[in-house]
Amino acid sequence: MITRKSLLAGALGAALFAAPAFVVSLVATGASIAQEAMKLPVDAEPLIAATAKGDVPFRIEIADEPGERSMGLMFRKDLADDQGMLFVFEQTQPVGFWMKNTPLPLDLVFVGPDGKVLDVLPGTPFSEAVIAPDEPARFVLELKAGTAARSGIADGVRLRHRAITAAAGNPG
Structure with missing residues (x-):
């Protein structure tokens, strides 16, 4: 049956x-x-770094979902000097990055909940070493290596973008 x-x-x-x-x-x-690079849409609003040299605009992709943040700029072979990726976390927390599948050397700009740069650290291509600042961050801006120094982005510089402003109301 x-x-x-x-x-x-x-x-x-x-x-x-x-x-x-x-x-x-x-x-x-x-x-x-x-092994294909993930490309997010470039945000309509530029991110502005308010440096001693003046305001410096960047075209950014925003990685605010876990999958987007874990993929980041992996497998990317090129990045324009005025382009970057802004990682947005739900709350201020200790963060660490690695460059395992990333062929581009990068500047990792760690940013507090108020948009103030906490630290700028180098990312070596394909490295599995953890890159982390000494204090918790709310955002991380990845730029092509050398861009932060050329643009005047250093500790204390303030970054402006609606994603940062929105988070400032909820610093976490």
Whole structure:
């Protein structure tokens, strides 16, 4: 007698038998997809660094979702001098980055909840060393290496953008 339970068990067994081929296919596909750079839309509003040299605008992509933050600028081979990625965290917290799959040398600009730069640290391509400031941050701006120094971005410089202003009301 065929029962609902035996039909379910048969379907489950067939699915489990077919699953390894599907998983292998998915893993193979995922490997090729993972090596492609993620590009987020450039925000309509520039991020402004208020430096001693004057206001310096940057075209930014905003990584404010966990998946976007974990992918960041991995696999990117080029980045314009006036372009960057702003990582937005839900709250001020200790943060650390690594450059495992990132071929570009970067400046990592760690920023407090008020938009004030806390630290600027270098990112070495493909390094697995953790890059972290001495204090918690709310934002991190990644720029092509050398851009922070050329632009006058250093500790204490204030960054302005609506994503930072919005978070200032909720410093975390």
